[in-house]
Amino acid sequence: MDSLKLPKDVCLGALRVTLTGSTEAWIENYKGILEYTEHMIILQGKTCQACFEGSRLSIDYYTNEDMKISGCINCVRYL
Amino acid sequence: MIGILRYLRGYLRIKVWGFSPERFMNLCSNKEILLWDIARDGDAYYMNISLRGFYRLRSIVKKTGTRVAILQRYGLPFFIPTLVARKVFLAGFVLAVAFWLWSSHYIWDIELAGNYQITQDAFDDFLEQENITVGLKKSELDIEELEKEIRRAFPQVTWTCAMLSGTRLRIEIKENDVPMPEEQAQQGCTDLVAEFEGTVVSMIVRSGVPQVAIGDTVEPGTILVAGMVPIYNDDKTVKGYLPVTSDADIMVEHIRTEEFTLPFEYVKKEYTGRTEVRHFLRGWEKEWRLPQERPFLVYDSVIRENRPLLFEKLSIPVYWGDYTYREYLDVEYRYSPEEAQELLNEKLNTFLTSLEEKGVQILEKDVRIDTSGEEWLMYGEFLVQEPAGRSVSAEIPDTGENEVNE
Numbered sequence: 040m041d042s043l044k045l046p047k048d049v050c051l052g053a054l055r056v057t058l059t060g061s062t063e064a065w066i067e068n069y070k071g072i073l074e075y076t077e078h079m080i081i082l083q084g085k086t087c088q089a090c091f092e093g094s095r096l097s098i099d100y101y102t103n104e105d106m107k108i109s110g111c112i113n114c115v116r117y118l
Numbered sequence: 119m120i121g122i123l124r125y126l127r128g129y130l131r132i133k134v135w136g137f138s139p140e141r142f143m144n145l146c147s148n149k150e151i152l153l154w155d156i157a158r159d160g161d162a163y164y165m166n167i168s169l170r171g172f173y174r175l176r177s178i179v180k181k182t183g184t185r186v187a188i189l190q191r192y193g194l195p196f197f198i199p200t201l202v203a204r205k206v207f208l209a210g211f212v213l214a215v216a217f218w219l220w221s222s223h224y225i226w227d228i229e230l231a232g233n234y235q236i237t238q239d240a241f242d243d244f245l246e247q248e249n250i251t252v253g254l255k256k257s258e259l260d261i262e263e264l265e266k267e268i269r270r271a272f273p274q275v276t277w278t279c280a281m282l283s284g285t286r287l288r289i290e291i292k293e294n295d296v297p298m299p300e301e302q303a304q305q306g307c308t309d310l311v312a313e314f315e316g317t318v319v320s321m322i323v324r325s326g327v328p329q330v331a332i333g334d335t336v337e338p339g340t341i342l343v344a345g346m347v348p349i350y351n352d353d354k355t356v357k358g359y360l361p362v363t364s365d366a367d368i369m370v371e372h373i374r375t376e377e378f379t380l381p382f383e384y385v386k387k388e389y390t391g392r393t394e395v396r397h398f399l400r401g402w403e404k405e406w407r408l409p410q411e412r413p414f415l416v417y418d419s420v421i422r423e424n425r426p427l428l429f430e431k432l433s434i435p436v437y438w439g440d441y442t443y444r445e446y447l448d449v450e451y452r453y454s455p456e457e458a459q460e461l462l463n464e465k466l467n468t469f470l471t472s473l474e475e476k477g478v479q480i481l482e483k484d485v486r487i488d489t490s491g492e493e494w495l496m497y498g499e500f501l502v503q504e505p506a507g508r509s510v511s512a513e514i515p516d517t518g519e520n521e522v523n524e
Contacts, residue, residue: 071143072140073140075163101147101152
């Protein structure tokens with residue numbers, strides 16, 4: 040895969056998370072939301088789950104391709 | 119930009135609650151229904167959804183066992199029916215836009231710039247004759263023809279430019295700074311004659327036959343340069359005359375007298391400080407203001423006028439402003455000798471400056487100030503060298519032969 044220079048997130052179906060400080064996160068390559076509360080958002084990826092913990096969490100937009108989470112993010116965990 | 123598109127298509131703020139709101143959101147994203155500004159409050163989720171997406175929610179709601187309630191409607195699809203219901207407002211809006219568009223086809227203001235010799239009134243009269251007035255349709259105005267007419271009607275105008283800027287017609291002109299010589303008006307055969315008595319001190323003749331020499335004394339009406347140039351036969355008899363326009367620079371030295379007077383007393387306005395203000399509104403030629411009595415016995419007024427200008431271009435012939443009436447008293451004063459001398463000296467200096475501008479050289483001056491009856495009198499005698507020579511039509515002497523023409 041390295042020799043072919045293929046993007047890993049596409050080939051492996053890995054979650055792609057972009058964090059801007061601790062207030063914004065852009066997520067791609069997910070399958071859906073498993074749980075959404077003000078303090079925790081759990082997303083289902085193809086191979087794993089990601090958990091965003093924090094306070095005043097909200098979803099700015101949510102489409103089939105990507106989503107944006109804003110609020111005070113304290114921790115990103117893979118389950 | 120995205121916000122404008124969302125507004126144009128319309129969107130809703132909805133509340134979702136029930137068995138599985140997360141699944142509701144997942145199904146929405148799978149069916150490419152855009153959700154944004156998702157927030158959770160207690161057991162309910164609040165989110166925005168496009169109007170088109172909302173109509174496709176029925177199956178998702180059934181599948182996920184959730185319930186959806188509309189909280190707020192946004193966008194043009196919701197605004198237009200509200201607007202249609204307000205018929206008078208809509209009619210007013212449409213009429214206002216129509217009036218604006220209609221009025222932009224007419225000229226509502228005419229501005230003249232660059233005029234010094236031509237007065238505004240004279241130019242307004244000219245425009246009226248040409249039927250160019252406020253309220254003229256723009257399509258009826260031929261700018262090139264107007265520019266030609268301006269140059270034709272006012273010979274002193276050397277350059278003109280008319281342009282339409284919005285509903286304003288701006289006319290810029292440039293006048294000839296050099297005064298137009300009077301001799302040009304009198305073409306053909308002319309003599310130069312003296313206007314005053316004196317002694318010729320210098321002569322430069324460009325065309326014509328000089329009739330006097332330097333040192334000669336001339337009387338008013340004496341021919342200085344003749345416009346009929348004789349043509350001689352071989353036997354020195356005059357064969358004929360060649361008519362020319364006489365042209366010469368002749369300086370005549372003479373004594374010029376001038377009197378300046380100034381009355382002993384003069385009247386000066388003294389404002390009492392009492393003023394009254396009256397507002398007015400003017401449209402086209404009509405003016406409206408509140409009826410009032412004469413504000414003071416003796417007064418003058420200052421008019422302040424405002425003019426609205428829409429979007430810096432569209433000017434409307436409607437003005438508003440106010441009259442300020444200021445009461446004053448006519449108080450008689452008497453000039454002191456120093457004041458009188460100062461004022462008379464000012465008059466004298468103005469006179470001397472005007473002489474110098476005409477090319478008159480002042481050699482000597484003798485000025486006295488005296489009183490005469492009820493006024494101050496300044497009497498001056500000036501020894502001057504002044505350009506002389508007034509053009510008059512020349513008489514053709516009878517030689518008994520045909521005139522020789524050029």
